Amino acid sequence: MSITVLGVNHRTAPLEVRERFAHAVGEVPQSLERVLAAGARGGVLLSTCNRTEFYLAEPDDAVPEAVWALLSERLGGAVGRSASEYGYIRRDRDAVRHLYRVSAGLDSMILGEPQIQGQVREAWDVSKPVAGPVLHRLFQSALLVGARVRSETGIATGAASAPSAAVAVAGKIFTQLAGRSALILGAGDIAELAATCLVAEGVRVTLVANRTYERAKAIAEELGARALPLDEAWDHFSDCDIVLSSTAAPHAVVTWDRVAPAIGRRGGRPLCILDLAVPRDVEPAVAQLENVFLYDLDDLQAVAAHAAAERRNDIPAAERIVTEEVERFWGWYGGLVVVPVLREFRERMEAVRAAELERTLRRLPHLSPEDRDQIEYFSQALLNKFLHQPTVALKEAARAGRGYGLLDALKRLFGLERRDGT
């Protein structure tokens, strides 16, 4: 019996490789079915933009090969390397620890990021029909560990990514973001991503302005906003609360001359300008205007880095919780494995005792029934004495999370392999 994880993540594979391994929800059952067919009792596939990992219960020796073959097919020879060259394998306690660290955000690109918790839950939900009881318990506990680490440590505090830093900065200007109006300049992916973060906080995107009107219209429709050409945006600096700029312009498009008159009409209300473009869209001089708070990508990354540094202080505390929970799980798992093997062991020894007793008594027909009972009692007592210490030791080892190694030895020494159904 064992738990194994095979996979790749942001530390072992570049983005162009990881995006080929990423599975859509609809693809998960098919891939799992194929891997389980190579010989495993249960499986869960966790696939995000930063990792693709197969968690497997009791995998046969052929399973890793099946996993790497499946992933290599997705590479399609594009990078000229096998998937296994990007991958890693963790077994037993290390596999449990790995999942707990993943769920807690300790293995994330942005330390402590909360999205992974939802992704672990989704992976578990999608894989439930083939997960099996051990992985079911493992994933259930992983979610609890993630929640515990986040509540008992500061690993998830602060804004540790640029879009969340944008939200944090705006949140330090306005009492609440819900109901604020935002103007989006540019229609690139970064603007859209940051706008999504703001919308999640209740900000209303009212206008999307872009040099290409059609593109502005497409994004505006997605966000429930009005589209307008870029040149008509300047006047709206008087009435919005947040401006999010990410155009592809090679020079600053938001200049003092263009926006100062509109900002002058704000009556002192604060304006938060988030410039996510590289090169910058907003002329630095705009920040000199009264009650204008201008932040570019470097500033937001500084906020994120600050939060990440704060989070790093909490890594030891988070790791302690993970270690504690791994031992708890392993104790449960060890106990789960010990019971059927011990039963099998006792049955095997009892069968040997009964057979030897019968053979001995056949050779001693002159014995009275009382003597025969005495001999049977003796054999029973001897067997119990012999089995007592190994039984106690195994149960104690299982409780302490060390049962698996002893159990393996027991199975090999007494030839119990394949007879306990494992």
Next chain:
Amino acid sequence: MVLTTHFVALGLYALATVLVLAPFAGLRPAPRGLLLGVPIAGIAAHALGVMRLTPFMGVAPTLSMLALFLALFQVASEAAFRASAVGVFTGPLATGLIGLALLIGLVPEARPVAGRSPWSILHITISILGLAMLALAFIAAALYLLQFRELKAKRFGQVFRLFPPLERLDQLNHLSLVVGFPTVTLGVLLGFGVRYAGGVSVNAAQVVWGMLMWLVLGWAVGVRVVRHWAGRRAAFASIASFAAVLLVYLALKLTTPGTQRFL
């Protein structure tokens, strides 16, 4: 009893101050329940002591009452505005004022010739309440300017993380001013009533300077309410007016030293 409750309040205010300041020293922020509970317990003990101080004679009881109102506003700011940073100022101030009151001596050195009338006590209570509100407006304005400076300078340290949003501080400043000024006005009117009813004698310099300060405070409220000043300008006006009040008070105390009377 008076001293015991004041010492209990002093200890609890000091603890509340430590809890507020702890995150600025890089420690984990205290739970909100504790941030509210500790000063509330201090206020309860303090209120018991202050109730036994009437009639308010001398500087010490007045300082004690001012500390009580500041602690009260600290709790109210946290409860209503989630502005625990207000405690950065009110915490040490309330602790210091109550400590000073204990040092000066809460039993007046000079016994009054005649006891205070209820109107006189009401005048003192309302005036101190108004003064505490103006102090809160000053604190909110100071926090606003600190946070404003950090945001403009793109410094994302402890102030950025632990201070409330600018807009909330502006709202707190606005509310404190528009409630505090009428309260002070009521206190001044009651003071006139008490004086002309023959309760307490007040010299002309105090009346003139008091009226001048009332006008300065009125200007700070006026620019907010009538001219719709907000943000940094309003914060500066609030700080300037409160600073003027403090300076005039100190000047008057220097001309008539002693601890027998607050003014």
